[in-house]
Amino acid sequence: MSTVKLSVYITAQGVIRNGATPEGRKRLVDDIRGIGAKKVFIEVWRGATQTPSETLRVVRDAFVAAGIEVATGLMPVRGRDVALEGTAQWDSDAALGGNSRWGADICYSRPWSREALAKAITAGAELFDEFIIDDALCTQCTCPRCRAARGERSWGQFRRDVLVDVCRETIVATARKANPKIKMILKYPQWYDRLPVFGYDTARQPTEFNATWIGTETRDPFTPDFGYVPQYEACFNVRWHKAAEPNLEGAWFDYIECDPMIYVEQAYQSVLGGARNLTLFCYSEPLFGTNDYLLAALKAHMPRLEALAARLDGQEPIGLVTVRPHNPAPQEDGYIFDGLGMLGFPLVPRADWPKTPPKALLVTDHVAADPNLAAQVAKVVNAGGTVFMTAAVLAQNDDNAALKGLAGFQDDGWSQPNSWESARFCVGGNDIVAAAPIPFRFDLRPSTAKVLAAVGGVAHHRTEWVPVVTRQEHSSGGAVVVLNVFGAAPRDFRMDENLNVPLPLRMQEYPAEVVNVMQEEIARATGRGFRTPARVGYYPFSGGDCALENFTDRTVFAVPIGDALPAGAKELLGMSRITDRADVESAEHGGPAGVRGVRLPPHTVALISTR
């Protein structure tokens, strides 16, 4: 019995192109069976293209006959009001109100859009018992109709209100009318910190559907086309949605901008996040034809993914609890979780404050305006726990004496916006030079907090060391650790990439010595951890196992801290090994010889069993 179940999504264009002939259908079934997939989504509508019902029916029947599960799907994108074709309003005519200005999304203030959607929903629901909505159920429209309908609401609030109604009435009610037993699924896009801006509402939408899925298509982290998305985002996304939505069912990734390593990393991150159902987008020439080496790589890794999933079933992720509320509005820390995860922060996200104070808590500016923030931080510190806090949280709470006192920034201490770059760092009295200058956006001036790592900076017209990591200890045994890091601000989003991570998250370029300071604080707070350079993920679990993933192009030696690697520890996936530092000639970073650790070749995953 396999633990990881693969599904393949076939777009309307793909269904039409391949499904019309018996030969085409046979090839479809053979290709999908060939990669071991157990299920297909046969799409009914994508933009203005609707799959003819007869084609849907014969393709469905071909898969059913082959013993493969079937469902349908729909992508609410690039639809245009056909009544406007050939007119000046076809693209966008601000004066008259044409189609959506974005050109790829839908204006839901026009009757045609809901009518077209309802028609497609009905056509799919008549033939299938399961229906997934692909991830463009959003709108950026600011046309005169939308402006009038918005009234006094913010654009985000207006769009969320509209789309909750579209989900309830146009999508789910329409589908249930055509097929009362249909299972309805909403797939959330990967761009979690922009969801509320463009109409996704994680607080209200999931209850309208039977299940949710989440996008883990992180793609190439070094190119701007789909954002500079760090690989860890996939894991974070699954974990957050799983904690925040009772009915998360699976993850979904694609092949765009992927080489085999990046492609397979998406699968590992999905599984480490907690997903066991993986949908591959999509049946197409690039994935199943010219770039079939991607699927070959995935197939080669499937036994390891299965072993990883089976081993982790029944174990919960542990580490740093972090609260990211529903529909947040981060000002400086957008997508910061992705960057911190790449430094080995083992994040356990959730949407609400935990009832019992965790040993380790991370607060970002997603909760900076929460009136309970200082009380929640105090609760953890008073119970002997450690709170990790971003510079933005302090900067946005300059008048919060209680919070600043907990962090060791009381009286004339502060965190203030600034902007500079530096390659000079200082840890434990040693100067370290980074490979290239790294930008910073906050000056920190602690009062009583101890500076654990610093960077050369220019503040108030004088050169000085600016803290990168500070620690304030408390008599309870608790502590507050402040991190000079930043994520995406609303101003960072560009016209052509306003969804995904809009800038490289530069903490990933901190020298290993600085990253190690943070990792030591995590280990001190949670009892265990590893020293690694940046771009190595760390995933401890409740049963005593932990995983490490090396996202770099170099061999990495992970040095255990605390009881991360007891004498009986074993590596279970066979790509990396537990060895002595002296055996690792090409290691980029590690402790002295005689130290046992984990040797991870480039782009590999280790699963360490400690029992």
Ligand SMILES: [Zn+2]
């Ligand atoms: Zn509009």
